[in-house]
Amino acid sequence: MPSTAAPVVIDLKFNAGEVQAALADAFPGRDVINRADPAQAGRDLSQARYAVVWKSQPDLFDRAPNLAAVFSGGAGVDHVLTLPGLPDVPLVRFVDPTLTTRMSEWVVLQCLLHLRQHVAYEAQARRGVWAELPQPEARDLTVGVMGLGVLGQDAARKLKMMGFTVAGWSRRPKTIEGIETYDESGLDAFLARTDLLVGLLPLTAETRGLFDAALFAKLSRKGPFGAPVFINAGRGGSQVEADIVAAVRSGVLHGASLDVFSTEPLDADSPLWTLPNVIVTPHAAAASDIRALFRHVETQIERHEKGLPFEHLVDRTAGY
Numbered sequence: 174m175p176s177t178a179a180p181v182v183i184d185l186k187f188n189a190g191e192v193q194a195a196l197a198d199a200f201p202g203r204d205v206i207n208r209a210d211p212a213q214a215g216r217d218l219s220q221a222r223y224a225v226v227w228k229s230q231p232d233l234f235d236r237a238p239n240l241a242a243v244f245s246g247g248a249g250v251d252h253v254l255t256l257p258g259l260p261d262v263p264l265v266r267f268v269d270p271t272l273t274t275r276m277s278e279w280v281v282l283q284c285l286l287h288l289r290q291h292v293a294y295e296a297q298a299r300r301g302v303w304a305e306l307p308q309p310e311a312r313d314l315t316v317g318v319m320g321l322g323v324l325g326q327d328a329a330r331k332l333k334m335m336g337f338t339v340a341g342w343s344r345r346p347k348t349i350e351g352i353e354t355y356d357e358s359g360l361d362a363f364l365a366r367t368d369l370l371v372g373l374l375p376l377t378a379e380t381r382g383l384f385d386a387a388l389f390a391k392l393s394r395k396g397p398f399g400a401p402v403f404i405n406a407g408r409g410g411s412q413v414e415a416d417i418v419a420a421v422r423s424g425v426l427h428g429a430s431l432d433v434f435s436t437e438p439l440d441a442d443s444p445l446w447t448l449p450n451v452i453v454t455p456h457a458a459a460a461s462d463i464r465a466l467f468r469h470v471e472t473q474i475e476r477h478e479k480g481l482p483f484e485h486l487v488d489r490t491a492g493y
């Protein structure tokens with residue numbers, strides 16, 4: 174018997190095999206149109222009520238004019254808000270413990286790698302050098318987390334657990350136990366005490382190009398390494414990469430860990446690949462778990478069809 178439940182269209186530029194496998198037991202009783210499946214490429218989308226998107230095909234919204242909601246395949250929505258023809262329907266982003274946990278693992282890992290001078294030890298090991306480097310403790314460094322949303326708050330708490338002194342900055346004031354927080358007006362005071370700066374901000378008009386030479390110059394130089402470290406897993410559009418390169422070369426920054434870039438993949442010729450004490454990862458800090466993504470979309474559709482509001486709605490005016 175054909176399903177009467179409203180169809181969902183999947184338009185995700187993720188690993189096609191993983192999407193196909195996850196769809197095998199997702200959305201029970203509902204017609205699912207997977208645009209990455211060549212066998213479904215020509216399907217009529219006019220009855221689709223829900224779309225799950227990540228870098229979707231440009232004709233999606235022309236071909237699916239009756240959507241009741243759009244779901245982002247990731248936590249960030251900058252790539253969705255710029256899609257041609259995005260309809261004025263609720264936009265729901267992906268929030269899930271699988272993603273939050275992964276991100277905090279990456280952030281804590283990077284802070285520890287810099288604290289324990291791992292890049293320097295690796296370089297020594299390649300040369301067969303046995304030499305102990307200074308060992309400051311986590312509490313000797315202040316990690317400043319920019320962006321105290323779902324990801325920033327979790328990372329801040331876990332960094333605190335590891336013993337770091339932690340401060341946080343967000344647009345609106347926040348109270349988080351054990352963490353000193355600053356709002357927009359406190360940016361300079363926040364930067365002045367930060368030894369390891371962690372970016373977990375969405376890309377918006379306000380955050381574009383925020384991490385630049387002027388900002389790096391305001392960071393603390395009183396920490397054990399004499400210069401701060403910049404760690405970014407938010408969005409590459411928030412950082413000025415030429416300024417990072419110059420700051421590392423001149424010693425304004427002691428090092429960096431970057432997961433996101435203004436152009437991805439990062440150009441093979443980028444100096445960031447080979448700068449000393451700069452760690453590059455390929456936008457892999459917290460990939461979406463596809464099964465968890467589909468469970469989250471199922472939950473939100475179920476809520477909507479019961480007359481309950483969607484959770485994790487994007488504020489289109491704020492841009493996140």
Ligand code: NDP
Nearest residue numbers: 248249320321322323324343344345375379406407458459
């Ligand atoms: P949230 O929306 O939960 O949090 C965003 C935070 O940023 C909030 O604290 C918000 O302030 C703050 N913020 C936004 N704009 C400004 C501003 N202009 N000035 C100061 N603070 C600002 O997002 P998440 O924590 O879930 O995710 C953050 C970002 O991480 C995503 O948007 C995405 O870009 C990135 N990401 C990267 C991944 C990766 O693998 N590299 C994976 C997943 C996400 P307020 O609290 O006041 O609203």
Ligand code: OXD
Nearest residue numbers: 247248249459460461
């Ligand atoms: C996201 C991402 O936004 O993976 O979820 O970047």
